[in-house]
Amino acid sequence: MPADLTAILPDEKVLHKTEWNHLLGNNGDITVFPTTEEEISEVVRYASDHGKKISIIGGGTKRGFGGLSDSADILLSLSNYKGITEHTPGDMTVTVRAGTPFKELQSFLAQFGQMVSLDPSWPEYATIGGIVAANESGPKRLGYGSARDSVIGLRIVYPDGKVIRSGGRVVKNVAGYDMNKLFVGSMGTLGVLSEVTLKLRPLPACQCLVLLSYPEEMQEAMRTFSVQLLDSALEPVALELLNPALSKRLTGQKVNTLAVSFEDFEPSVRYQEEVLKKLVPEHVQMAILPEGETVKFWERFYTAAPNAYTRKPGSVTEASLKVGLKNLDVFKLMEMVAKSAGTSPEVHGGLGHGLSKVHLRGSSQDVLTMIEAVRALAKDLGGYAIVTHLPYAMRHKTEVWGEKPDYFFLIEGIKKAVDPHSVLNDKRYLGGI
Known part of the structure; x- marks a missing residue:
């Protein structure tokens, strides 16, 4: 390990490259495990000063998302940089280190009857930093929005090692341009997310899931039903259509299935269930899952996607x-x-x-x-x-981000201005940025 880097981190926070590289790529010749923002800043400054490339990783759930370089000089792991730094229950906000697993954060907040209103895949492994960097969201985006809607403040380590703050720690911020939106979804190409401040919601007092199963020939009727539901006064947090293969995995029935989720006070949930029953077309099988089964369904749902930890490379x-x-x-x-x-x-x-x-x-x-x-x-x-x-x-062998959009020159210009030497997550984002 270079002497300058040795001075930054002790040996126990550094892992030298072995012969084995993960087949999803985004590896590093050296992996470092900082535990403070100062250490993150020093590592990034070292890379900037010495012409090194850094790849950033949290829980690893998005290791197969973008990246055209097999291995960077340094793999910056935030897996040991976690924990809640500030929680203000009365203001409904929480500030958390970027390497904190989503499930760990939700378990902490549940003690106060609160939650972050996001629903990422693999919540046990996915970290707050990774979720925000990818602007990840799930079916409940319908009711709660995306990561971009939940973030009210960020601390970011710039590619030169400087630490900046975007937004604040209160819900009402009126400080001009919302810089948070520049970093949310940027895949770590503009800075290392250090801390994230999120607005919270109360935990729902009651939740239920209605599963509507129907044969292929009833697709037009279900389309009409969906329009009616969306035009009604009902407020589902999710209205998710499952194809037969996914429905088989989650419900045991290989049919088209529409999952309608309600979360609110119990009288509201029960009322919406009754209204929904009146809208459902004939010959559609309806099942209303109790709360326990609803929780289990979503647990299965959020672990259905391919993942670096649970899916081993093979012939498939x-x-x-x-x-x-x-x-x-x-x-x-x-x-x-x-x-x-x-x-x-x-x-x-x-x-x-x-x-x-x-x-x-x-x-x-x-x-x-x-x-x-x-x-x-x-x-x-x-x-x-x-x-x-x-x-x-x-x-x-394929353009993972698709064709460059007309506004690509703006994204490219921002990257060149913020990270002219492509220190952070080189070739990880749109257009090979």
């Missing part, structure tokens, strides 16, 4: 895509996927917000073919499709 290639469409075009995505072969697609899509996830498993060629088919459909429908999980070697 795994991939995931995030597809953004007009909300009711999710039905068209389901139609196209139903006709595919060879990739065992598991798909879910939000009929309220239009975001879908497509999980593929099959041969490398079949997976690549399906990625391009999904991307072509999304383009025809005026949407987009990005690959959020794919083995490193295959990320060189």
Whole structure:
């Protein structure tokens, strides 16, 4: 290890590269495990001063998301940089270190009857920093919004090692341009997220899940039903359509399934259940899950996507895509996927917000073919499709972020201004930034 880096971190916080590299890429010749913001800053400053590249990792759930370099000079792990630094229950805010696992944070907040209103995949491993850096959200985005909507303040270590603050620690910030939005979703290419301040919500007193299962020939009727539901006074936090393959995994029934989730005070939840019953078309099978079963369903749901820790490389290639469409075009995505072969697609899509996830498993060629088919459909429908999980070697065979948008010059300009030497997460983001 270079002498300058030895002076920054003790030996127990440094892991030298072994012969084995993770097949998802985004590795490092040296892995460092800082436990303070000062150590993070010093490591980044060292890299900037010595022309080194840094790759950032938290819980590793997004290791297969972007990245065209197999190994950086330094892999900066925030897995030991975790914990709550400030919690103000009365103001409904919490400030947390970026390496804190999402589930750990939620367990702490539950003691106060509060929660962060996000629902990422693999919450046991996913860290707050990674969730924010990727602007991750799940089906409950319909009711609660995305990571971008929950963040009210950030502390960021710039590529030159300087520490800056964006936003604040109170919900009402009126300090001009919202700099938080510059970093949320930037995939760690503009700075290392050190601390995140989030606004909170009360834990729902009651939650339930209504599962509506229907045969393929009733798709138009379910489309009409979805429009009626969205136009009604009902307030579901999720309105998620599951294709038969994913429904089989989660419910045991291989049919199209619409999952409608309510979270509120119990009288409100029960009232909405009764109103929903009156809207459901005939010949649609309806099941209302009690709270315990609802919790178990979502636990299964959030661990359905491919993940670096639980999926071992083998003969079957795994991939995931995030597809953004007009909300009711999710039905068209389901139609196209139903006709595919060879990739065992598991798909879910939000009929309220239009975001879908497509999980593929099959041969490398079949997976690549399906990625391009999904991307072509999304383009025809005026949407987009990005690959959020794919083995490193295959990320060189497709544009994981898709075509460069017309505004790419703005993103490129910001990157050059903030990180002119591409110190942080080089080639990890849109257009190879």
